[in-house]
Amino acid sequence: MRFPQQLIDGYRAFLVGRLRLEQDRYRDLAESGQAPQIMVIGCCDSRVSPEVIFNARPGELFVVRNVANIVPPYAPDQQAHGVSAALEFAVGVLKIKHIVVLGHAQCGGVKAFVEDSEPLSPGDFIGNWMKLMAPAAVKIGPRDALSPAAYLASLEQANIVNSLDNLMTFPRLRTLIERGQAFVHGAYFGVATGQLSVRDVATG
């Protein structure tokens, strides 16, 4: 099986386009190392690329993506935790100032949770992963009070807040936030409209 032609074509376009424009920046970043100020925790969804949405240049965003932009709670249990590892590096080494949890409309992960979908494999990795957003579902209340689409959107947004709450369970990050040395933000991207909503800390 050949390497996908789409990627070869895309890379060629990058070589003569963006790389040419950013060559010095890439060289500088290679020498001096990365020093992004902003971390984005986003969804794997191919329509919601943080670098594209925020028009980011190389070295500007430290990004971790997973199904449904979930931050699991702090759990120092010697198990493997991908998001926690990225957070540990972002906070401890990069001294990131801002952490943005970026949710989005039509999130397949949130939909799978709402529909209580059948496991896709014996491991039921998505099912188990999505259980982390159960507190968000409890907070927004019964689903029959809203239309299915409104409920989904409401849960997508509550899931962002749940991830923000879980960020506060990481002791070192919590201390930095309380000292005003780090900041967390919630944002929601409307795939069809391109509209970005940012959570108002004062009103929620």
Ligand SMILES: [Zn+2]
């Ligand atoms: Zn998603």
